Amino acid sequence: MNYMIIDLAAQQPTIKSLGDYLFARQGDNRRPLPVWFRQSGQPFALDGYSVEWDQTDSGNNPLTVSGTTIAGAAVGQVIFYFPARAFAVAGTVTGHFLIKKADDGTVISSIDLTFEVTKDNVLMNIDTTPFMNDWEAFKTSIKNDTDGLQSQIDGFNSTIAGANSTAQSIEALVNANQVAKSSDLDSYLKNNVDGTVNGIVTANDFKNQSGDSFNTLKANVDQLITPQVQSSIPLKTGPFLYNLSDLDADQKPPYLSTADYNGYGYVIFRDSQNYIINFPVSGWVLNVINGSKTWSNNSGIMVAWNETVKKGSTLQLVPNSDTVRFEVNLRGEHLCTKGSLSQGAMSFIDILENAIHGLYLEYSYNSSSCVLTINKMSELLNGTYSENTTDSIQLGVVIYGQ
Known part of the structure; x- marks a missing residue:
C-alpha cells in the first residue's frame, strides 16, 4: 500500500501532491487515506x-472528526477513513490532522492540507504557505550570497577567456615567423626619417618607456589561463589551484570536508597587508586587513549533527570556530540559536500553546584542543523549571569562523 508521508517536524513538506493517495466522489463515505506519520x-x-x-469547507463550515483508523504494518502507519460529511460541500476544503494524547494533553498538528470537492471527485494537495517562514528567508540569504560569489567568478572567467584569446593570437604570429628580426628593424628604421614602423616587427623581447617587459606580461597571462598547484597561494589578484596538504598553515581553511581537499580559489590583492583569499566551493574566506587575519564562512560549515549530549558530554570542534549556530532537537522541537563560543552559554526559547518552553546550556570551550564541554542543562517546561536536568538532547553545531 502506498502511504502518504507527513513529517510532523518538517520545516517544509516533502509531498507536493496527494492525488495518488485519495480519490472519492462528493458524498462518499469511509473513503480511506493511508498516512505514515514521521518526525524528523x-x-x-x-x-x-x-x-x-x-477542516473548514468552502462554505466556512467547521468540522472535526475522529474518523476510523486502522494501524498499518510499520510504526506510525494508519489508514484514516473520512466520513461522508468531509465531502458534503463542493469547493475547497482546508484542514489538518491532530495527533492527541489524552493523559498529558499533548496535541501535535500537521501541515495544512487542501482538497477540492467536486461532483465527480476529490483532489487533495498540500498548502505550503504556512511554512514560508524564517527558514525560507535564511535559505534565500544564502542563495543571494552564492549568486554574488558566482558573479565574481564569472567575471574572472571572462577575463581569463579574453587573455587566452590574445595570447593564442600572439603565439600564432610568433610560430608563423610573421615578425621581423632585430636586424631587419634596425635596417628599416635607418631608412625612415620619422622613425615610424609599418608592418610586423620581431624581437627577443619588447619593453615600454617604463621598462615593462612584454615577455613578463605574457608569462603572467599564461599563469591566469592555466594556474598551477603551488605550495603556497600566490599573493596577487587572480585564480589559483590548491592541494590542502601543500598549503602554508596560515592559508589553510579551519575545516574542509574530504571532497574539498583539492580545488580552486581566487585572490583579491591590494598589498601584502590587505588582501582576500576566497575558497568558493566550501565558502571559506580569509580577510587580511592591516595584517590582521580573520576566517569567515557566511554559509556555515556543519561540524556536528544530531550528537546525543547531556551534562558532562564533550564535542570535538575545529580551530577558528568561535562564531557558531547550535541546533537542538528536544521533545519533538527543533530549536536554533547563534552566538560566540566565548559567551559560555546559549539559550533556546519557543512558545508552545501559550506556554514558554526554554532550554539553557552552560559550557566551557578549550580553544587549544577545540573541545566543547557541556557543564549545565536547565529546562523550563509547562511552567516547571528543572535545574541540571540529566535528560539527553540532540545537538548540532554549525561554524561560521572567527
Whole structure:
C-alpha cells in the first residue's frame, strides 16, 4: 500500500501532491487515506495517541472528526477513513490532522492540507504557505550570497577567456615567423626619417618607456589561463589551484570536508597587508586587513549533527570556530540559536500553546584542543523549571569562523 508521508517536524513538506493517495466522489463515505506519520524523518509511534481531522469547507463550515483508523504494518502507519460529511460541500476544503494524547494533553498538528470537492471527485494537495517562514528567508540569504560569489567568478572567467584569446593570437604570429628580426628593424628604421614602423616587427623581447617587459606580461597571462598547484597561494589578484596538504598553515581553511581537499580559489590583492583569499566551493574566506587575519564562512560549515549530549558530554570542534549556530532537537522541537563560543552559554526559547518552553546550556570551550564541554542543562517546561536536568538532547553545531 502506498502511504502518504507527513513529517510532523518538517520545516517544509516533502509531498507536493496527494492525488495518488485519495480519490472519492462528493458524498462518499469511509473513503480511506493511508498516512505514515514521521518526525524528523523517523517513524512517529502513535501508541497512546488518537488521530483527528479538523477542516473548514468552502462554505466556512467547521468540522472535526475522529474518523476510523486502522494501524498499518510499520510504526506510525494508519489508514484514516473520512466520513461522508468531509465531502458534503463542493469547493475547497482546508484542514489538518491532530495527533492527541489524552493523559498529558499533548496535541501535535500537521501541515495544512487542501482538497477540492467536486461532483465527480476529490483532489487533495498540500498548502505550503504556512511554512514560508524564517527558514525560507535564511535559505534565500544564502542563495543571494552564492549568486554574488558566482558573479565574481564569472567575471574572472571572462577575463581569463579574453587573455587566452590574445595570447593564442600572439603565439600564432610568433610560430608563423610573421615578425621581423632585430636586424631587419634596425635596417628599416635607418631608412625612415620619422622613425615610424609599418608592418610586423620581431624581437627577443619588447619593453615600454617604463621598462615593462612584454615577455613578463605574457608569462603572467599564461599563469591566469592555466594556474598551477603551488605550495603556497600566490599573493596577487587572480585564480589559483590548491592541494590542502601543500598549503602554508596560515592559508589553510579551519575545516574542509574530504571532497574539498583539492580545488580552486581566487585572490583579491591590494598589498601584502590587505588582501582576500576566497575558497568558493566550501565558502571559506580569509580577510587580511592591516595584517590582521580573520576566517569567515557566511554559509556555515556543519561540524556536528544530531550528537546525543547531556551534562558532562564533550564535542570535538575545529580551530577558528568561535562564531557558531547550535541546533537542538528536544521533545519533538527543533530549536536554533547563534552566538560566540566565548559567551559560555546559549539559550533556546519557543512558545508552545501559550506556554514558554526554554532550554539553557552552560559550557566551557578549550580553544587549544577545540573541545566543547557541556557543564549545565536547565529546562523550563509547562511552567516547571528543572535545574541540571540529566535528560539527553540532540545537538548540532554549525561554524561560521572567527
